Amino acid sequence: MAVILEIRTYRLKPGTGDEFVRVMREESVPLLEKAGIRVVDCGASLVAEGGHEEAYLIRAFASLEEHRIQEETFYGSDAWRHGPREAIVSRIDGSHSIVLDASEEIVRAFRRR
Numbered sequence: 001m002a003v004i005l006e007i008r009t010y011r012l013k014p015g016t017g018d019e020f021v022r023v024m025r026e027e028s029v030p031l032l033e034k035a036g037i038r039v040v041d042c043g044a045s046l047v048a049e050g051g052h053e054e055a056y057l058i059r060a061f062a063s064l065e066e067h068r069i070q071e072e073t074f075y076g077s078d079a080w081r082h083g084p085r086e087a088i089v090s091r092i093d094g095s096h097s098i099v100l101d102a103s104e105e106i107v108r109a110f111r112r113r
Helices: 017-034 064-075 085-089 104-110
Strands: 002-012 038-044 054-061 092-103
Touching: 002 017, 002 064, 002 104, 017 038, 017 054, 017 085, 038 104, 054 064, 092 104
Parallel strands: none
Antiparallel strands: 002 054, 002 092, 038 054
16 A cells, blocks of 8 residues: 655754654654654654754655645644644754655554654
């Protein structure tokens, strides 16, 4: 079965990586999952580029349309805007996402939790 896999990377402000990952795992991911978004994994990069700490978030969706709808719904929600949004966004210097076709086997391989 084909799925849409999104890999999002974050370039973080210096000294914020540990707290960013903690908030992501303890607050943001549970909200994403409660909203029906399938989180595959998240965490810190093993390598810092240019002195910046980096982190990632990997999510899976049934289709591009589901990806669009779920993102719009989640990021417009009060739970996100009045929840961990500021703690996440305030630590990010930049981000980048790629979205690709993948298989369930690839999703399972990325999943470590």
